[in-house]
Amino acid sequence: MTSTAVETGAGISDEVPAPAVPLAARTRGLRKVYRSTVAVDHVDLDVPEGAVLGMLGPNGSGKTTTIRMLLGLVRPTAGEVELLGRKMPEESAHALPDVGALVEGPGFHPFLSGRDNLLRFAAAEPRLASQAIPGAVDAALDRVGLSAAARRRYKGYSLGMKQRLGLASALLVPRRMVVLDEPTNGLDPAGTREIRRIIADLHADGVTVVVSSHLLAEVEATCTHVAVLQAGTVVAQGELADLLESGNAALLVRTPDAEQAVETLRENRIGVRLTPDGVRADLTATPAPRVLQVLVQAGVEVHEATRARTGLEDLFARLTEGESAAGDESEGEAS
Numbered sequence: 001m002t003s004t005a006v007e008t009g010a011g012i013s014d015e016v017p018a019p020a021v022p023l024a025a026r027t028r029g030l031r032k033v034y035r036s037t038v039a040v041d042h043v044d045l046d047v048p049e050g051a052v053l054g055m056l057g058p059n060g061s062g063k064t065t066t067i068r069m070l071l072g073l074v075r076p077t078a079g080e081v082e083l084l085g086r087k088m089p090e091e092s093a094h095a096l097p098d099v100g101a102l103v104e105g106p107g108f109h110p111f112l113s114g115r116d117n118l119l120r121f122a123a124a125e126p127r128l129a130s131q132a133i134p135g136a137v138d139a140a141l142d143r144v145g146l147s148a149a150a151r152r153r154y155k156g157y158s159l160g161m162k163q164r165l166g167l168a169s170a171l172l173v174p175r176r177m178v179v180l181d182e183p184t185n186g187l188d189p190a191g192t193r194e195i196r197r198i199i200a201d202l203h204a205d206g207v208t209v210v211v212s213s214h215l216l217a218e219v220e221a222t223c224t225h226v227a228v229l230q231a232g233t234v235v236a237q238g239e240l241a242d243l244l245e246s247g248n249a250a251l252l253v254r255t256p257d258a259e260q261a262v263e264t265l266r267e268n269r270i271g272v273r274l275t276p277d278g279v280r281a282d283l284t285a286t287p288a289p290r291v292l293q294v295l296v297q298a299g300v301e302v303h304e305a306t307r308a309r310t311g312l313e314d315l316f317a318r319l320t321e322g323e324s325a326a327g328d329e330s331e332g333e334a335s
């Protein structure tokens with residue numbers, strides 16, 4: 001397991017120790033200013049090769065702008081971007097053929113069928129020979145579950161189908177990396193599951209995936225790594241499992257003798273509180289076996305004891321504290 005990445009604030013130089021895992025993308029000191037708006041600032045992002053990295057943040061936190069700079073679609077005001085070892089945006093032509101991207105709706109023609117739209121996209125793929133185009137298009141349609149609707153006009157597609165066609169356009173040729181900006185936005189649960197399956201398949205194939213979302217459950221369900229953005233800066237990043245464990249450790253005990261358990265633990269100076277899920281004992285100063293020993297010795301019947309997870313939700317709430325107090329915009333759909 002690699003360690004949680006630290007914010008170094010350093011530029012891309014020999015002074016930065018080599019990471020344990022090679023990086024598919026990294027940024028240093030990334031900044032983007034639009035007139036008076038600082039959209040992104042001091043972003044040092046590490047995307048390990050083979051990771052599914054969730055870029056998590058409320059609306060307006062800078063996810064799309066960061067993704068656009070990763071892909072060389074927007075020129076940074078300051079800082080550096082490396083994508084698959086190439087300097088962006090200068091070396092876009094070398095890096096981008098290996099990268100599939102779904103960033104905002106690609107320019108699909110409303111009166112053409114999904115398949116005909118993809119044929120047009122495929123014709124612009126430098127890595128696809130013309131005789132390979134029909135096969136690649138049909139395989140991509142199949143991969144996103146659109147084969148049956150392939151000959152219907154794009155205009156009549158549901159939002160989920162449009163989203164899946166966008167994904168198919170990103171997957172026309174095998175990629176080393178796939179970047180998806182809010183891919184499940186507006187999808188129903190079945191559509192969301194489908195996108196998750198596609199991400200899992202890409203991961204199994206060793207493809208690096210960067211996916212942005214303002215939905216915590218989404219990131220928790222699909223990602224190996226996470227970078228949390230708040231007001232344009234990365235406030236935490238690393239392996240999902242490490243970030244989930246970074247809160248106060250606690251043991252959740254299910255017992256019919258809850259009140260006795262609370263009393264006993266307090267008498268033994270072990271932090272404890274009663275929650276709807278059970279008795280929650282603080283493990284900051286006491287190891288779990290000691291908590292169980294104290295309870296059992298006092299005659300408390302223990303039915304189940306599990307390590308309570310901090311949950312990305314708690315982490316996200318702590319990291320972005322104050323943000324929601326400032327307004328409820330983050331409740332709505334992302335733009």
Ligand SMILES: Nc1ncnc2c1ncn2[C@@H]1O[C@H](COP(=O)(O)OP(=O)(O)OP(=O)(O)O)[C@@H](O)[C@H]1O
Nearest residue numbers: 034037039058059060061062063064065066334335
């Ligand atoms: N082209 C632009 N011109 C001016 N301001 C912009 C532009 N693009 C983004 N911004 C501003 O930069 C900030 C970050 O926006 P960005 O779209 O990157 O955030 P986001 O996290 O992707 O949000 P969302 O989930 O709403 O898409 C916002 O304040 C936004 O209004």
